[in-house]
Structure formats: C-alpha cells, structure tokens
Amino acid sequence: MLHVKNIDALEKALTEWKSIGFSVGFVPTMGALHQGHLSLIERAISENDKVVCSIFINPTQFNNQDDLVSYPIQIDKDLALLRKMNCDLVFTPEIKDMYPQGNEIQQFELNGLDVLMEGAHRPGHFDGVCTIVNKLFNLIKPKNAYFGQKDFQQLAIIRQLNKTQKFKINIVGCPIIRDENGLAMSSRNMLLNKKERLIAAKIYHILTSAKAQFFTNNIENVKSFVKKELNNVSVFSTDYVEIVHAQTLQPLNDGEKKEPAVLCVAVFLGSIRLIDNILLN
Ligand code: AMP
Numbered sequence: 329m330l331h332v333k334n335i336d337a338l339e340k341a342l343t344e345w346k347s348i349g350f351s352v353g354f355v356p357t358m359g360a361l362h363q364g365h366l367s368l369i370e371r372a373i374s375e376n377d378k379v380v381c382s383i384f385i386n387p388t389q390f391n392n393q394d395d396l397v398s399y400p401i402q403i404d405k406d407l408a409l410l411r412k413m414n415c416d417l418v419f420t421p422e423i424k425d426m427y428p429q430g431n432e433i434q435q436f437e438l439n440g441l442d443v444l445m446e447g448a449h450r451p452g453h454f455d456g457v458c459t460i461v462n463k464l465f466n467l468i469k470p471k472n473a474y475f476g477q478k479d480f481q482q483l484a485i486i487r488q489l490n491k492t493q494k495f496k497i498n499i500v501g502c503p504i505i506r507d508e509n510g511l512a513m514s515s516r517n518m519l520l521n522k523k524e525r526l527i528a529a530k531i532y533h534i535l536t537s538a539k540a541q542f543f544t545n546n547i548e549n550v551k552s553f554v555k556k557e558l559n560n561v562s563v564f565s566t567d568y569v570e571i572v573h574a575q576t577l578q579p580l581n582d583g584e585k586k587e588p589a590v591l592c593v594a595v596f597l598g599s600i601r602l603i604d605n606i607l608l609n
Contacts, residue, residue, distance in 0.1 A: 329410060330417040338419050338467060342380075350377035354470035354497075356461060359383040360400035360515035361409050364505040368474040369413050371502055380468055381410055382419040388431050389456030394599065400518045419468075426463055434459045437492050441485050441577050445592055446603070449567050457482060458489050465495050472498045476505075478512050480590055480605045484577055504605075506532065512604045519600050528597055530561055535606040538591055542608045546582050547571050550591070558595055567594035567601065574607065585609065 332338045345352060353376030355368045361383075372379040383406055390396035403420065410418050423431075433455050441447075442454040465473070475483045483501050490499050505513050510532030511525060520528060534557040538550050545553070551569050558566045571580050574588035589608040594601060 329407075329415055331407060332417055332419050334421065335425055335467060338380075338417075341417055342468060345378050351471040352376060352468065353379045354464070354468050354473045355379065355381045356464055356473070356475075357381060357383055358385045358399065358515065359406050360402050360518060361406045362505075362513045362515065362517075364476055364478060364513040366409065366413060367505050368476060368502050369410065369415055371500065372472065372474050373414060375472055375500075376470075378416045380417045380419060380470065381415050382421075382464055382468075384419075384421055384426060384460070386426075386456060386460040387423060388427070388433050388459055389453050391450045391452050395601070398519060400515050426460065432459075434462060436462070436489055438485055438488050441481065441488055444481075444572065444577060444579070445568055445570050446481050446594070449594060454482070454485055458485065461486060461489060462493060465490075465493070465497060469495075470497055472500055474500045474502055476502050477605070478504045478514070479603070480574075480592055481577060484575065510536075512602075514602065516600055516602065520597065524563070524597055524600075527561060527563060528602055530564075531558070531593065531595055531602060531604050532606075534558060535591060535593065535604060539606050539608050542589070542591075543585060547580060554591065554593065558593070563597055565596040567596060569593050571608070 330341055353372035355372050357365050369381060385399055387396060435455055436458045447454055475486055477483060487499050490497050509529035511529040534554055538554050541550055551571060554569045555566055558564050571589060571591050572578060573580050574590040580589050590605050591608055592605040594603045
C-alpha cells in the first residue's frame with residue numbers, strides 16, 4: 329500500500345494508474361477506522377482496479393471546537409487496517425495541503441437539502457464537508473466514490489454536489505454497519521465507555537420500534553414516541569428527531585407514506601453527539 333502525504337505524490341500515482349486505464353474508487357474518511365469504514369473499502373475494492381482512501385480530519389466541518397479537539401486519532405492502527413484490507417493508496421494530507429490559503433470555505437447550491445437536521449443543528453457543517461469533498465474529488469477524479477448511509481443527509485448532499493459540480497462520479501451509498509447490540513458504528517463511539525455504549529444502543533432499538541408503527545400511527549405521533557423514548561433515558565439529550573422524504577430531505581406528511589421515508593435522530597450522550605437513522609418503508 330502506498331502511503332502518500334502530499335498532493336504531488338498523490339497525483340503521480342493517479343496519473344500512472346489512469347494512463348494504464350485503471351478505474352479508481354475513492355473512500356474519504358476522517359480516520360479512527362472501524363468496520364463501517366472498512367465495509368466501504370471492501371466494496372470499493374470489489375468494484376475498482378485501484379482504491380484510494382483519504383484520512384483527513386477536516387477542521388472546517390466542525391462547528392464545535394471541543395468536538396474537533398477530542399476527535400479520536402489512531403493513524404498507525406488505521407494504516408495497519410488498510411494494509412490488511414489491501415487498500416492501494418492512503419492519502420493523509422496536512423491542513424496546509426488542503427487549505428493553502430487558510431480555512432477558506434466554499435458555498436454550494438444544495439437544493440434545500442441542508443436546511444434541516446445536521447444543516448440546522450450544526451451551522452456551516454455542510455459547507456465544510458462540501459468544501460473538502462469538492463477539493464478531494466477535483467484531485468482524485470475517481471470513477472466511484474463510497475459514502476455510508478450512517479450520514480444519510482451527507483450522502484444526499486454529496487450526490488447533489490456531484491451534480492452541481494458536474495463531476496460525473498458514481499456515488500455509491502453503503503449500508504450502516506452496527507455493533508451486535510445495534511449501535512451504529514462511529515469513530516466518536518471510541519469516546520464512550522462500555523456502559524455508555526450499551527446505553528447508546530437504545531437509540532437503534534427506539535428507531536426500530538418507531539419503524540414498526542410507521543404505517544399504523546401518524547407521523548407527529550411517531551416523532552413524539554421517539555422523543556419520549558429518548559427522553560426516558562436520563563443521560564440522553566435529544567438534538568432533533570425528524571421524519572423526512574429520503575431524497576428531498578423535506579418533512580414528510582401523513583399523505584406521503586408511500587414516498588421513501590427516513591427517520592433521523594441526533595442525540596447527545598453527555599458531550600458526545602451521536603446520529604442514527606432508519607429507512608421506514
Ligand atoms: P467519517 O470518518 O466519520 O467521516 O466517515 C467516513 C465515511 O464512512 C462516511 O461516508 C460515513 O458515512 C461512513 N461511515 C461511518 N460510519 C459508518 C457505519 N457505521 N456504517 C457505514 N458507513 C459508515
């Protein structure tokens with residue numbers, strides 16, 4: 329596996345591969361890799377001649393400095409995992425490589441996809457995400473790029489960015505990988521102790537109970553049920569609960585239950601913010 333730390337070396341490897349006609353799959357990450365990330369790498373390996381994984385903790389997408397400072401880092405372990413997976417290249421740029429003029433943030437037309445949920449509760453988050461993904465897509469120009477449905481809104485926004493910027497990359501959405509107890513895997517879970525992880529798994533159980541009543545209850549009641557169940561867990565503090573159209577991400581009403589629907593939540597467990605979602609139909 330090539331470990332490339334700057335843009336010149338990345339471009340050299342990509343030029344060589346593309347001149348031979350190899351297809352390139354790309355998996356962007358912020359490191360502290362877990363099975364969720366590795367499932368994306370595995371899929372990319374099965375569908376491309378060469379796979380590039382980036383590890384970069386993107387400062388411009390953090391609206392909360394404490395979250396940025398405490399974000400887990402385990403680069404040696406990540407490199408070993410990627411090597412074991414037979415990833416072809418890992419790109420670990422420094423901030424100055426990705427933001428040579430300082431932390432400039434670009435704004436993109438996102439068709440209203442960023443109005444609710446993470447967009448509303450983490451101001452500027454998606455501008456930061458799109459800024460870095462736009463830079464990485466421009467550098468790597470992959471055939472396929474892989475994103476997890478764990479970050480459901482992010483995936484929809486990346487699809488939109490791909491259209492707006494006319495990248496013509498095939499954006500592949502991959503299923504959420506969960507711990508055995510249902511907790512959606514996340515790098516931030518590393519900041520939870522064993523007991524907290526057990527409690528955090530309740531989020532998924534509440535989502536599955538909500539899904540079971542989607543067609544027999546009205547949407548406001550389903551949302552109230554989720555809020556009540558989350559509030560019953562004393563260490564949780566609910567950030568949002570939304571039921572939205574899975575493509576437009578606009579709030580769904582009771583007459584639209586045949587449209588693709590997704591229930592999305594964000595919950596604080598102490599200072600750790602967890603997000604999860606479930607498709608409802
Ligand atoms: P991150 O390192 O958190 O920026 O995540 C990098 C990519 O991995 C994103 O596309 C995430 O949606 C995806 N990802 C993170 N956790 C999971 C998971 N539990 N299952 C599937 N994909 C995931």
